[in-house]
């Protein structure tokens with residue numbers, strides 16, 4: 001299968017390791033990976049802030065470039081939800097309405113692509129550590145992804161998965177929300193970190209780097225020993 | 239134009255554009271699956287609710303579980319005499335001195351069996367006198383197994399206040415009044431009264447309670463501190 | 471003059487740092503969640519029951535004219551006086567008119583969010599009447615001269631010590647830390663009020679069209695007493711509260727209790743179909759039902775968000791909302807707080823003045839998942855944001871998004887921006903979390919991730 005890998009802008013510029021891990025995993029599984037250079041952002045910041053015409057300026061070209069893809073795999077549940085769930089709304093009653101609808105079923109978040117679409121959970125990974133999993137809200141509630149990442153983690157050798165209280169509670173990132181309402185975003189993140197700390201885990205793992213950027217930012221400011229890691233980076237470990 | 243016409247007019251104008259069907263937004267897989275209810279009567283939805291038990295025995299078990307969870311003192315006995323014996327026992331432990339009830343066969347017989355001064359609410363009553371009674375004994379329409387609920391109306395239970403003003407409310411019921419669930423309870427109420435409903439129908443589950451202070455349960459916030467259901 | 475958004479931000483800054491508040495609310499709502507999950511599990515099929523509730527409310531709201539007329543006709547047929555209030559001022563006038571005509575002095579109220587919405591207590595007190603809230607939580611916040619903190623748990627922000635202190639000061643009661651004793655102090659203070667009040671005012675949870683009844687859900691029995699003892703009873707109810715049939719309650723009563731409070735069913739669910747009828751021994755001589763529009767028809771006119779009128783005010787969306795939990799109920803500055811408040815307040819009180827509530831959400835969707843009538847809450851927040859930006863776009867924000875689009879659509883420029891970010895990183899570190907830092911909204915509480923040597927795309931290029 002030819003997989004078009006969509007690496008969102010913040011993963012590209014801040015977390016290249018996440019994208020690299022995904023490429024390695026997909027290639028190991030025998031798929032051809034393409035990664036068009038022009039595709040950089042799904043347009044979510046403008047969309048979530050209500051600036052839909054500006055969001056279409058970013059999303060329109062993305063939609064055109066992904067038109068012929070066989071499957072699109074995205075390195076973030078949030079951007080995945082944008083393409084899969086929100087593009088049809090964003091482009092409703094525009095010339096690209098049909099294209100948005102046609103793209104939706106071809107879009108997969110990375111962990112769900114592996115576990116649900118390909119039916120692969122054991123990637124032969126090894127990662128001896130205690131981890132707790134944070135469900136990114138968009139992946140969880142817009143895309144209905146709950147078990148896929150856990151099924152993948154269970155197969156990782158040496159890894160101990162412990163659930164934290166309120167694993168499904170938002171970490172407080174929320175895109176532009178985190179900068180527009182920093183005090184609320186921070187308080188939410190503190191609650192999240194406290195829940196994770198209670199489990200005694202070494203790592204908070206998620207399938208969304210955006211949540212992790214926020215959580216890691218708080219942890220390192222607090223001087224906490226807990227680290228964050230994207231699921232793909234664990235799955236690529238040998 | 240009257241207020242009524244104005245508001246109804248605004249509503250009609252607002253409704254000229256149709257709204258999407260409910261649940262349309264959860265088609266993306268983000269939500270758990272559901273069965274559509276469209277166009278079907280509410281008793282279909284009944285199967286999705288907490289169960290009430292299929293047999294009489296099961297229903298008694300359910301009623302007991304649900305009502306005692308909410309602190310109802312439920313006593314299911316073999317006969318009316320036994321029920322009255324239970325009642326006398328409660329009278330003695332609580333030291334009742336006066337009783338309020340209404341003129342219906344079972345409640346007034348129950349009250350009379352206690353050998354205490356009795357107030358009847360039927361022809362009007364003095365509020366202070368009713369309030370100072372130790373117990374209000376009333377009949378009821380239905381007992382609901384599913385939720386442990388007692389259904390009373392102001393006709394079946396001596397008015398609006400008898401079941402809430404005294405500190406202890408005792409309900410006397412017969413076993414044929416026990417039904418499976420709320421749907422059956424509403425059907426029974428509709429059967430009993432046709433279109434001539436009493437002005438109050440109350441579904442009572444447990445004694446008066448509050449959790450307004452630190453979410454800690456306290457009984458007897460305003461209404462009765464105790465609710466006893468005697469059924470035979 | 472401060473604006474609503476400034477008030478919101480200022481208050482949020484204080485409350486989000488109040489660790490006592492955080493602990494109190496987290497603990498209370500954890501307890502709620504455990505109870506709710508247990509009660510949800512007792513349903514044979516909670517999701518299908520939600521769908522049935524949503525469809526029933528959809529039917530009611532999308533035929534509101536028919537059902538409301540039926541409700542009013544049936545009510546009137548049994549001697550209830552039905553009033554129609556277009557807005558808050560009209561509703562206050564109607565209610566004050568009734569009170570005046572009865573020559574009343576004291577008024578007992580049971581919990582009614584609609585009364586909060588129209589600031590009824592203020593109006594009655596200004597007109598010289600004594601008004602007493604009878605629900606314990608409402609009684610407590612009334613003594614504190616505060617609005618309710620939460621639509622279902624009005625005093626959940628207070629500890630027993632706060633309440634003890636309040637009662638000592640306001641009621642002269644003896645000091646106690648026992649919730650039981652505190653409740654009994656209130657019980658004694660309120661008992662006489664029921665007996666002496668001339669008028670009882672209630673809200674309503676449902677209005678049943680088929681039989682012309684209102685239905686009130688409560689645990690304490692205070693509404694029962696309010697509806698039993700005073701000679702005149704008034705119910706103030708929003709027009710959206712309609713349900714088509716009496717038996718619909720078989721669905722809604724358990725769902726309201728489960729979603730809202732983690733109960734099987736609420737203690738008292740009582741239907742009132744009129745004043746005292748011939749042959750009945752007590753109850754009010756007069757019964758007035760006031761139907762309140764107050765811009766609900768404007769929300770109704772928006773088909774996209776019409777389902778927000780399905781709301782049964784269970785409070786579930788507040789209980790699961792991480793924003794609510796962290797900023798608390800009072801920060802919103804609205805009658806209806808939490809997700810549902812953030813959705814409907816812009817409709818009820820002006821989009822531009824209240825759009826910050828729709829902005830103040832991470833769009834996590836916990837509310838939508840919790841809502842027993844399946845209102846598309848978090849997506850409505852997005853729609854409010856879209857409508858607000860369309861109506862009055864912020865010049866700078868729009869410019870920023872345009873600039874962003876310009877850069878991101880040009881790989882060369884985007885690469886250059888990344889390079890610039892990397893080169894200026896040492897400088898950013900120098901000004902981090904100072905007033906010079908353009909990213910201070912972030913860096914005030916969080917570190918930024920270090921810029922890697924190579925971006926993913928650079929790696930990809932190199933590899934090819």
Ligand code: SF4
Nearest residue numbers: 781782784785787841
């Ligand atoms: S919007 Fe839904 S969850 Fe929130 S109060 Fe209303 S009915 Fe309850």
